[in-house]
Amino acid sequence: MTSADIPEPPRSETEFISGLHAIGDERYHHRHPFHLLMHEGKLTRGQLQTWALNRYYYQRHIPIKDAAILARSKDLTFRVAWLSREQATRGEGILPGTRFAVQAYLHLVSQRSHLEAVASSLTELFSHKLIALRMDRMRLHYPWLVPALDYFQGRLTQAPEDAEYALAYCVKHARTREQQDLAYAALRAKCDILWAQLDALYFAYVEPGWPPPGAFRPAKGTE
């Protein structure tokens, strides 16, 4: 038996607790520039208004969160299944904004009606033009990327078929006004999901260019 076979011993209670505090030092949002501006009095009234609006949304979910914890405090049924899925989807260096948007997407398609799930895929209706333009501009501006363009080339022929099928399905199954509105809302939600991923990227890596703790950092000279 080698030392590699021996499981690591647990940390002492003291060490464990100081590890928790170290996470807070490094990652808690007291370090966030939004709070720094707030504390320096540099936010406008409108910016504070948006903070309050969004904070309220978060805050009014706390009782739901608490109820969820209480309701299942003895119930570990999902644990094993969930953990393996967690591990499969971990993804080192991924922006939390990406992770949350993707979770929202999975949530949408697995928890809402089938019509809404299919309607959320209708962004494929708009993707063809974007992908064609992207390939064109990639070839022009980033020739070193050309070998990676095969994936997009494939989607140029595949996406329109998928989109037509999904569109036909939605047309057939969204018979009432309410169902049509639900399909609209699902498509809007999907657009939000795509948009938010680029917001996160832009914010972290373009302007102001602040990747959150733990996120991927481009190598010097490429950022």
Add this chain to the structure above:
Amino acid sequence: MTSADIPEPPRSETEFISGLHAIGDERYHHRHPFHLLMHEGKLTRGQLQTWALNRYYYQRHIPIKDAAILARSKDLTFRVAWLSREQATRGEGILPGTRFAVQAYLHLVSQRSHLEAVASSLTELFSHKLIALRMDRMRLHYPWLVPALDYFQGRLTQAPEDAEYALAYCVKHARTREQQDLAYAALRAKCDILWAQLDALYFAYVEPGWPPPGAFRPAKGTE
């Protein structure tokens, strides 16, 4: 019977389809500045690298998403329950980044182990100092906000008690190294959730200051 009792008629198929396209025109991410920079060749290699990394994460969830749709295509069991919850949590003008972070939090506490759910609340360990500082600076810089500070005042005495209870629970139940690592990961995830909400705010309302389609816009003169 008044006209208010008559349900709105469905849109025609043509009208419904053009409504879908209108959503794409307005909200699809081809309008996103990140794509505009990409198409103008203004992204660095590092920025493209981060785009590819994050896009890959999104992309490799597509088969899971597809499987979820197929698996439940006949199953509408959750629909009614889900819809009422959706309506309760809709929130006009909320940033998608906020919504997704909150969903991620609910997901964490309802789907992972009880230890991880409790560990995610340990940010309360760090909140006391931040709230005290915030109240101090709010009074100094934004005197018109003082009447709204009662909520935070209450949390100054309540949060430490909650945090101590949660900390004691985690210490008691995280006995193995793996369990401690899970508690760490849950606390990191919660920090990501808080951080990402401010990222979204900062991006939308400070710098570069681009609220996504459908998000709240501060009134002129307050932005």
